[in-house]
Amino acid sequence: MDEAPIRKIIHVDMDAFYASVEQRDDPALKGKPVAVGYPAARGVVAAASYEARAFGVRSALPSVTALRRCPDLIFVKPRFDVYRSVSKQIRAIFEEFTAVIQPLSLDEAYLDVTENLQNIPTAWATAKAIRARILEETGLTASAGISYNKFLAKLASDQRKPNGQFAVTPEMGAAWVEALPVARFHGVGPVTARKMQALGIETGADLRAKSLAFLQQHFGSSAKWYHAIARGEDHRPVNPNQIRKSSGSETTFDRDLTEPAEIEAGVLRMAEDVWAWCEKAQSFGRTATVKITWADFQKSTRSRSHPALIDSHAxxxxxxxxxxxxxxxxxxxxxxxxxxxxxxETAEAGELPLFE
Incomplete structure (x- = not known):
């Protein structure tokens, strides 16, 4: 039997999407540090321009911290109706090239172009054509990662940002992963990265050197994933119907807290992070859960499902x-x-309306 063809996957990621839309629509903002969000005491940054990122301003950063880092930061109120409209334009462009599209948010998606609709011979040329169409249609730039699986394509899209593209071929995949710090790996968050570093795992090569048994001992059910990606392996298909089931955020305090006001402040910060995602994705749920880890490392959860959607920050x-x-x-x-x-629950029969 013939072997299945090597997949051609593109990860397209708009460059500082919200902030770039604001700079496009208001020329006075071009070249200036811009944050989309609110400068309120409990506000967070939803997006930051590249000029703002140079000062360490990033999405989900508390607004007060962002202003300390960049006193000249310009806050712009989010316009989600505009972002969704631009996202529709981008989705329509994707559909000119492939029907196999998996949106991740308003500003990024995976595309399987193994059989692209334009009969373009290479994924590299396909990505260039998509980025050119986005620029022509919206006036915005996008970056792209091209590879034979989703994990590598997403990593690759960060290599030439902004307004660039990078390809990881089957011949270079495993060796390329070995040279990267594990903190860059999709699926390895800050807490896991610190745990890996404490175990002497700094790079993909370090991770590959660990046995599956060792990883299972320290990382449980995630071990197989870490074992695979250390070798540049990811067999997940691009799934046009994938539904995000939850959105969460957590924080570990610098010290164990017992004062209700301090604990509540931490919970409110996490609620702010979660709301930023829900508002960005325009996806809202009915169930809220609070997770607690106590000083003795015991865990508790408190959860409640509501009759109506939790569709506001309040x-x-x-x-x-x-x-x-x-x-x-x-x-x-x-x-x-x-x-x-x-x-x-969303208006599209349960599907996240990320590009709708």
Whole structure:
């Protein structure tokens, strides 16, 4: 039997999407540090221009911290109706080249162009054509990663940002991964990266040197994924119908907390992070969950499903506070809290309207 053809996958990622739209629509903002969001005491940055990123301003950063890092930062109120409209234009361009599209958010998606609709011979040329069409149609730049699997394509899209593209071929894939720091790997968050570093795992080569048994001992059910990506392996297909089931954020405190006001402040920060994603993706759930790790590392969760969607920041704040307050007064310190929204429901029969 013939072997299956090597897949050609492109990860397209718009460059500083929200901020770039604002700079496009208001020429006075071009070349200046711009943050999309609100400069309120409990506000967060939804997106930052590259000029702002030079000062260390990034998405999900508290607004007060962003202003400390960049006093000249210009805050612009989000216009999600405009971002969704531009996202529709981008989706339509993708559909000119392939029907196999997996949106990840308003500003990024995987495309399987193994059999592209334009009969372009290479994935590299296809990515260039897509980026050119986006620029022509929207006036915005996009970056692209091209490879034979999703993991490598997503990593590759960061290599030539902004307004560039990079390809990882089957011949170079495994060796390229070995040279990268594990903190860059999709699926390895800051906490896991620190744990890996404590185990002497700094690079992909270090990760590849560890046995599956070792990884299972330290990382449990995630071990097989880490074992595979250290070798540049990822067999997940581009899935046009993938549905995100939850959105969550958590933080570990510098010290164990017992004061309700301090604990609540941590919960509110996490609710802010989660709401930023929900608002960006325009996806809302009915169930709020608060996760707690106590000083003795025991874990607790408090969860409640609501009859109506949690479709505003205020509703998520209230739901999260009600859940954490159910454990007060605390008999021992709290070292970590997390907030998650799940049980999503959208207007598109349960599918996330990320490009709709």
């Amino acid at each position: 509703k998520l704040r209230d739901a999260s506070l009600a859940l954490i307050r159910s454990v007060f007064p605390v008999a021992k310190g709290i070292r970590l809290v997390g907030v998650t929204v799940s049980n999503f």
